[in-house]
Amino acid sequence: MGEPVNVKKPAALFVAATALIAGASAAASAADPAADPAGTRVTSLQQQAEQVLAGHPKAxxxxxxxxxxxxxxxxxAPKGQAALKDLDCAxxxxxxxxxxxxxxxxKCQTWNLNNWTGNGPFTNNQTPGTVARFFNKDGSVxxxxxxxxxxxxxxxxxWSLRPC
Incomplete structure (x- = not known):
């Protein structure tokens, strides 16, 4: 099945991307000095994102x-999309x-997952008949x-999945 890939790295990258969104919001509010008098929030969020991305050259x-x-x-995820049954998926x-x-x-490979909790929508929009498999901790389907x-x-x- 190939070497499993740990989704923990991309999830950390997402945290950095989220930090950039928050940074953009803070930058917009930075026009009001009372909102962030030192302007440190934008800088620290951008630095965090840059550090994470620098640690993953393939990202x-x-x-x-x-x-x-x-x-x-x-x-x-766009707001309100968590309630959708049919998730937009190429x-x-x-x-x-x-x-x-x-x-x-x-990409067809095994992905190790980390901290996935709760419920959410999914869309398997692969070629007809392609089977995605979701695995327990012991590797059973x-x-x-x-x-x-x-x-x-x-x-x-x-604990892991294989899209194909």
């Missing part, structure tokens, strides 16, 4: 709210919302999704 900061890393794009991709983050998998399928899933306890 690409593709927008203020998205980071792409080796077959996966992680973005901030053809050939497996997408899901987990803890306010949209994970868009487009917890559940599968055959493309095309969309719905809501319980993320805990999912």
């Amino acid at each position: 690409l900061h593709v927008s203020a709210d998205a980071v792409r890393y080796d077959g996966l794009t992680v973005t901030a 053809y050939g991709h497996l997408c899901m919302l987990v803890n306010g983050q949209k994970f868009d998998f487009y 917890r559940w599968t999704s055959t493309a095309y399928e969309a719905g809501t899933a319980t993320w805990d306890p999912i």
Whole structure:
């Protein structure tokens, strides 16, 4: 099945991207010196993002709210999208919302997951008949999704997944 990839790294990259969004908001409010008199919040958030991205040379900061890393794009989920059943997902991709983050998998490999909790929508928009597998801690299959399928899933306890 190939070497598993740890999603912890892309999730950390997402935190950096989220920091940039917050930094942009702080920059907008920085016009009001009372909001951030020293202007330190923007600088520290930007520095945090730069440090995380520097530690992962394969990561690409593709927008203020998205980071792409080796077959996966992680973005901030648009407000209100967590309630959707059919998540916007490009053809050939497996997408899901987990803890306010949209994970868009487009590379066939095993992905180790970290801190996935709660429920959220998913869309398996891969080629018809492609089976995504979600695994327990011991490596046994917890559940599968055959493309095309969309719905809501319980993320805990999912420990790894293979989109194809």
